[in-house]
Amino acid sequence: MEVKKTRLDGVLLIKPPTIFEDFRGTYVETYNEKLYAAAGITVRFVQDDISVSKKNVLRGIHGDAATWKLVSCLYGEFFLVVVNWDESSPQYRQWESFTLSDRNRLQVLVPPKFGNGHLVRSELAIFHYKQSTYYDRAGQFTIMWNDPALNIP
Structure with a gap:
Protein backbone atom coordinates (compact mmCIF):
# COMPACT_ATOMS: atom_id res chain seq x y z
CA MET A 1 0.00 0.00 0.00
CA GLU A 2 1.36 3.39 -0.98
CA VAL A 3 0.10 6.66 0.49
CA LYS A 4 1.25 9.99 -0.90
CA LYS A 5 0.51 13.53 0.22
CA THR A 6 -0.80 15.90 -2.42
CA ARG A 7 -0.54 19.67 -2.83
CA LEU A 8 -3.74 20.03 -0.78
CA ASP A 9 -3.39 19.53 2.97
CA GLY A 10 -5.29 16.43 4.06
CA VAL A 11 -5.89 15.04 0.57
CA LEU A 12 -4.07 11.74 0.04
CA LEU A 13 -3.39 9.66 -3.06
CA ILE A 14 -3.50 5.95 -2.27
CA PHE A 23 -5.01 -15.53 -16.27
CA ARG A 24 -8.39 -15.44 -14.49
CA GLY A 25 -8.45 -11.65 -14.16
CA THR A 26 -7.80 -9.17 -11.39
CA TYR A 27 -8.34 -9.19 -7.63
CA ILE A 41 -5.74 6.63 7.97
CA THR A 42 -8.10 6.04 10.89
CA VAL A 43 -11.33 7.39 9.42
CA ARG A 44 -14.37 5.24 10.23
CA PHE A 45 -16.49 4.75 7.13
CA VAL A 46 -20.25 4.15 7.51
CA GLN A 47 -21.66 4.30 3.98
CA ASP A 48 -20.56 3.18 0.50
CA ASP A 49 -21.97 4.66 -2.71
CA ILE A 50 -21.58 3.95 -6.41
CA SER A 51 -22.49 6.04 -9.43
CA VAL A 52 -22.44 4.71 -12.98
CA SER A 53 -22.04 7.26 -15.78
CA LYS A 54 -21.46 7.34 -19.51
CA LYS A 55 -18.68 9.13 -21.39
CA ASN A 56 -18.55 12.93 -21.01
CA VAL A 57 -20.92 12.96 -18.02
CA LEU A 58 -19.84 15.63 -15.55
CA ARG A 59 -20.77 15.01 -11.93
CA GLY A 60 -20.53 18.44 -10.33
CA ILE A 61 -18.29 19.49 -7.47
CA HIS A 62 -19.97 18.94 -4.12
CA GLY A 63 -19.19 18.14 -0.51
CA ASP A 64 -20.06 18.97 3.08
CA ALA A 65 -18.40 20.11 6.30
CA ALA A 66 -18.33 16.74 8.07
CA THR A 67 -17.63 13.92 5.62
CA TRP A 68 -14.42 12.15 4.70
CA LYS A 69 -14.62 10.30 1.36
CA LEU A 70 -12.41 7.58 -0.07
CA VAL A 71 -12.92 7.81 -3.84
CA SER A 72 -12.00 5.15 -6.41
CA CYS A 73 -12.82 4.02 -9.94
CA LEU A 74 -14.08 0.44 -10.17
CA TYR A 75 -14.44 0.47 -13.95
CA GLY A 76 -13.42 2.85 -16.73
CA GLU A 77 -11.70 6.17 -16.19
CA PHE A 78 -12.55 9.61 -14.91
CA PHE A 79 -10.91 12.96 -14.29
CA LEU A 80 -11.39 13.82 -10.60
CA VAL A 81 -11.14 17.34 -9.19
CA VAL A 82 -10.87 18.05 -5.46
CA VAL A 83 -11.37 21.65 -4.24
CA ASN A 84 -10.57 23.06 -0.78
CA TRP A 85 -13.79 24.84 0.27
CA ASP A 86 -12.72 25.63 3.84
CA GLU A 87 -12.90 29.43 4.17
CA SER A 88 -10.55 29.34 7.18
CA SER A 89 -7.80 27.54 5.23
CA PRO A 90 -4.90 29.32 3.49
CA GLN A 91 -5.56 26.87 0.63
CA TYR A 92 -9.22 27.95 0.26
CA ARG A 93 -10.39 27.61 -3.37
CA GLN A 94 -7.25 25.73 -4.42
CA TRP A 95 -7.81 22.50 -6.32
CA GLU A 96 -5.97 19.46 -7.60
CA SER A 97 -6.89 16.93 -10.26
CA PHE A 98 -6.30 13.19 -10.59
CA THR A 99 -6.98 10.52 -13.18
CA LEU A 100 -8.57 7.47 -11.57
CA SER A 101 -9.15 4.29 -13.54
CA ASP A 102 -9.61 0.54 -13.33
CA ARG A 103 -6.04 0.29 -14.63
CA ASN A 104 -4.21 2.45 -12.09
CA ARG A 105 -6.54 1.54 -9.17
CA LEU A 106 -5.67 4.79 -7.38
CA GLN A 107 -7.82 6.15 -4.58
CA VAL A 108 -8.15 9.69 -3.26
CA LEU A 109 -8.96 10.50 0.37
CA VAL A 110 -11.04 13.69 0.44
CA PRO A 111 -11.38 15.51 3.80
CA PRO A 112 -14.42 17.38 5.12
CA LYS A 113 -14.88 20.90 3.71
CA PHE A 114 -13.49 19.76 0.36
CA GLY A 115 -15.59 19.30 -2.75
CA ASN A 116 -15.11 16.65 -5.38
CA GLY A 117 -16.46 16.20 -8.88
CA HIS A 118 -15.56 14.11 -11.89
CA LEU A 119 -15.75 13.90 -15.68
CA VAL A 120 -16.07 10.46 -17.27
CA ARG A 121 -13.44 9.85 -19.97
CA SER A 122 -14.23 6.22 -20.86
CA GLU A 123 -17.38 4.86 -22.50
CA LEU A 124 -18.66 3.96 -19.03
CA ALA A 125 -17.27 4.50 -15.54
CA ILE A 126 -18.18 3.20 -12.11
CA PHE A 127 -17.34 5.71 -9.38
CA HIS A 128 -17.12 4.31 -5.83
CA TYR A 129 -16.74 6.15 -2.58
CA LYS A 130 -16.77 5.32 1.08
CA GLN A 131 -18.15 8.01 3.40
CA SER A 132 -17.52 8.71 7.08
CA THR A 133 -21.06 10.09 7.60
CA TYR A 134 -24.48 9.22 6.28
CA TYR A 135 -25.59 11.31 3.32
CA ASP A 136 -27.43 14.50 4.34
CA ARG A 137 -28.73 16.53 1.41
CA ALA A 138 -29.26 19.61 3.60
CA GLY A 139 -25.57 19.78 4.53
CA GLN A 140 -24.24 19.68 0.96
CA PHE A 141 -22.49 22.56 -0.79
CA THR A 142 -21.98 22.77 -4.55
CA ILE A 143 -19.33 24.55 -6.59
CA MET A 144 -19.70 25.49 -10.25
CA TRP A 145 -17.23 23.44 -12.31
CA ASN A 146 -16.64 26.46 -14.55
CA ASP A 147 -16.19 29.03 -11.77
CA PRO A 148 -13.76 31.52 -13.39
CA ALA A 149 -11.97 32.07 -10.06
CA LEU A 150 -11.03 28.36 -9.96
CA ASN A 151 -10.03 28.08 -13.64
CA ILE A 152 -10.47 24.29 -13.80
CA PRO A 153 -9.83 23.03 -17.35
Missing part, protein backbone atom coordinates in the same frame (compact mmCIF):
# COMPACT_ATOMS: atom_id res chain seq x y z
CA LYS A 15 -2.49 2.81 -4.13
CA PRO A 16 -4.57 -0.01 -2.58
CA PRO A 17 -2.87 -2.70 -0.50
CA THR A 18 -3.47 -5.74 -2.68
CA ILE A 19 -3.71 -6.00 -6.46
CA PHE A 20 -3.34 -9.48 -7.91
CA GLU A 21 -3.59 -10.36 -11.59
CA ASP A 22 -3.39 -13.70 -13.35
CA VAL A 28 -8.18 -5.86 -5.77
CA GLU A 29 -8.51 -5.39 -2.03
CA THR A 30 -10.00 -1.90 -2.06
CA TYR A 31 -10.05 -1.37 1.70
CA ASN A 32 -8.57 -3.04 4.77
CA GLU A 33 -9.12 -1.16 8.03
CA LYS A 34 -5.95 -2.53 9.69
CA LEU A 35 -3.67 -1.63 6.77
CA TYR A 36 -5.17 1.84 6.38
CA ALA A 37 -4.81 2.47 10.13
CA ALA A 38 -1.17 1.37 9.98
CA ALA A 39 -0.71 3.99 7.25
CA GLY A 40 -2.26 6.65 9.51
Whole structure:
Protein backbone atom coordinates (compact mmCIF):
# COMPACT_ATOMS: atom_id res chain seq x y z
CA MET A 1 0.00 0.00 0.00
CA GLU A 2 1.36 3.39 -0.98
CA VAL A 3 0.10 6.66 0.49
CA LYS A 4 1.25 9.99 -0.90
CA LYS A 5 0.51 13.53 0.22
CA THR A 6 -0.80 15.90 -2.42
CA ARG A 7 -0.54 19.67 -2.83
CA LEU A 8 -3.74 20.03 -0.78
CA ASP A 9 -3.39 19.53 2.97
CA GLY A 10 -5.29 16.43 4.06
CA VAL A 11 -5.89 15.04 0.57
CA LEU A 12 -4.07 11.74 0.04
CA LEU A 13 -3.39 9.66 -3.06
CA ILE A 14 -3.50 5.95 -2.27
CA LYS A 15 -2.49 2.81 -4.13
CA PRO A 16 -4.57 -0.01 -2.58
CA PRO A 17 -2.87 -2.70 -0.50
CA THR A 18 -3.47 -5.74 -2.68
CA ILE A 19 -3.71 -6.00 -6.46
CA PHE A 20 -3.34 -9.48 -7.91
CA GLU A 21 -3.59 -10.36 -11.59
CA ASP A 22 -3.39 -13.70 -13.35
CA PHE A 23 -5.01 -15.53 -16.27
CA ARG A 24 -8.39 -15.44 -14.49
CA GLY A 25 -8.45 -11.65 -14.16
CA THR A 26 -7.80 -9.17 -11.39
CA TYR A 27 -8.34 -9.19 -7.63
CA VAL A 28 -8.18 -5.86 -5.77
CA GLU A 29 -8.51 -5.39 -2.03
CA THR A 30 -10.00 -1.90 -2.06
CA TYR A 31 -10.05 -1.37 1.70
CA ASN A 32 -8.57 -3.04 4.77
CA GLU A 33 -9.12 -1.16 8.03
CA LYS A 34 -5.95 -2.53 9.69
CA LEU A 35 -3.67 -1.63 6.77
CA TYR A 36 -5.17 1.84 6.38
CA ALA A 37 -4.81 2.47 10.13
CA ALA A 38 -1.17 1.37 9.98
CA ALA A 39 -0.71 3.99 7.25
CA GLY A 40 -2.26 6.65 9.51
CA ILE A 41 -5.74 6.63 7.97
CA THR A 42 -8.10 6.04 10.89
CA VAL A 43 -11.33 7.39 9.42
CA ARG A 44 -14.37 5.24 10.23
CA PHE A 45 -16.49 4.75 7.13
CA VAL A 46 -20.25 4.15 7.51
CA GLN A 47 -21.66 4.30 3.98
CA ASP A 48 -20.56 3.18 0.50
CA ASP A 49 -21.97 4.66 -2.71
CA ILE A 50 -21.58 3.95 -6.41
CA SER A 51 -22.49 6.04 -9.43
CA VAL A 52 -22.44 4.71 -12.98
CA SER A 53 -22.04 7.26 -15.78
CA LYS A 54 -21.46 7.34 -19.51
CA LYS A 55 -18.68 9.13 -21.39
CA ASN A 56 -18.55 12.93 -21.01
CA VAL A 57 -20.92 12.96 -18.02
CA LEU A 58 -19.84 15.63 -15.55
CA ARG A 59 -20.77 15.01 -11.93
CA GLY A 60 -20.53 18.44 -10.33
CA ILE A 61 -18.29 19.49 -7.47
CA HIS A 62 -19.97 18.94 -4.12
CA GLY A 63 -19.19 18.14 -0.51
CA ASP A 64 -20.06 18.97 3.08
CA ALA A 65 -18.40 20.11 6.30
CA ALA A 66 -18.33 16.74 8.07
CA THR A 67 -17.63 13.92 5.62
CA TRP A 68 -14.42 12.15 4.70
CA LYS A 69 -14.62 10.30 1.36
CA LEU A 70 -12.41 7.58 -0.07
CA VAL A 71 -12.92 7.81 -3.84
CA SER A 72 -12.00 5.15 -6.41
CA CYS A 73 -12.82 4.02 -9.94
CA LEU A 74 -14.08 0.44 -10.17
CA TYR A 75 -14.44 0.47 -13.95
CA GLY A 76 -13.42 2.85 -16.73
CA GLU A 77 -11.70 6.17 -16.19
CA PHE A 78 -12.55 9.61 -14.91
CA PHE A 79 -10.91 12.96 -14.29
CA LEU A 80 -11.39 13.82 -10.60
CA VAL A 81 -11.14 17.34 -9.19
CA VAL A 82 -10.87 18.05 -5.46
CA VAL A 83 -11.37 21.65 -4.24
CA ASN A 84 -10.57 23.06 -0.78
CA TRP A 85 -13.79 24.84 0.27
CA ASP A 86 -12.72 25.63 3.84
CA GLU A 87 -12.90 29.43 4.17
CA SER A 88 -10.55 29.34 7.18
CA SER A 89 -7.80 27.54 5.23
CA PRO A 90 -4.90 29.32 3.49
CA GLN A 91 -5.56 26.87 0.63
CA TYR A 92 -9.22 27.95 0.26
CA ARG A 93 -10.39 27.61 -3.37
CA GLN A 94 -7.25 25.73 -4.42
CA TRP A 95 -7.81 22.50 -6.32
CA GLU A 96 -5.97 19.46 -7.60
CA SER A 97 -6.89 16.93 -10.26
CA PHE A 98 -6.30 13.19 -10.59
CA THR A 99 -6.98 10.52 -13.18
CA LEU A 100 -8.57 7.47 -11.57
CA SER A 101 -9.15 4.29 -13.54
CA ASP A 102 -9.61 0.54 -13.33
CA ARG A 103 -6.04 0.29 -14.63
CA ASN A 104 -4.21 2.45 -12.09
CA ARG A 105 -6.54 1.54 -9.17
CA LEU A 106 -5.67 4.79 -7.38
CA GLN A 107 -7.82 6.15 -4.58
CA VAL A 108 -8.15 9.69 -3.26
CA LEU A 109 -8.96 10.50 0.37
CA VAL A 110 -11.04 13.69 0.44
CA PRO A 111 -11.38 15.51 3.80
CA PRO A 112 -14.42 17.38 5.12
CA LYS A 113 -14.88 20.90 3.71
CA PHE A 114 -13.49 19.76 0.36
CA GLY A 115 -15.59 19.30 -2.75
CA ASN A 116 -15.11 16.65 -5.38
CA GLY A 117 -16.46 16.20 -8.88
CA HIS A 118 -15.56 14.11 -11.89
CA LEU A 119 -15.75 13.90 -15.68
CA VAL A 120 -16.07 10.46 -17.27
CA ARG A 121 -13.44 9.85 -19.97
CA SER A 122 -14.23 6.22 -20.86
CA GLU A 123 -17.38 4.86 -22.50
CA LEU A 124 -18.66 3.96 -19.03
CA ALA A 125 -17.27 4.50 -15.54
CA ILE A 126 -18.18 3.20 -12.11
CA PHE A 127 -17.34 5.71 -9.38
CA HIS A 128 -17.12 4.31 -5.83
CA TYR A 129 -16.74 6.15 -2.58
CA LYS A 130 -16.77 5.32 1.08
CA GLN A 131 -18.15 8.01 3.40
CA SER A 132 -17.52 8.71 7.08
CA THR A 133 -21.06 10.09 7.60
CA TYR A 134 -24.48 9.22 6.28
CA TYR A 135 -25.59 11.31 3.32
CA ASP A 136 -27.43 14.50 4.34
CA ARG A 137 -28.73 16.53 1.41
CA ALA A 138 -29.26 19.61 3.60
CA GLY A 139 -25.57 19.78 4.53
CA GLN A 140 -24.24 19.68 0.96
CA PHE A 141 -22.49 22.56 -0.79
CA THR A 142 -21.98 22.77 -4.55
CA ILE A 143 -19.33 24.55 -6.59
CA MET A 144 -19.70 25.49 -10.25
CA TRP A 145 -17.23 23.44 -12.31
CA ASN A 146 -16.64 26.46 -14.55
CA ASP A 147 -16.19 29.03 -11.77
CA PRO A 148 -13.76 31.52 -13.39
CA ALA A 149 -11.97 32.07 -10.06
CA LEU A 150 -11.03 28.36 -9.96
CA ASN A 151 -10.03 28.08 -13.64
CA ILE A 152 -10.47 24.29 -13.80
CA PRO A 153 -9.83 23.03 -17.35
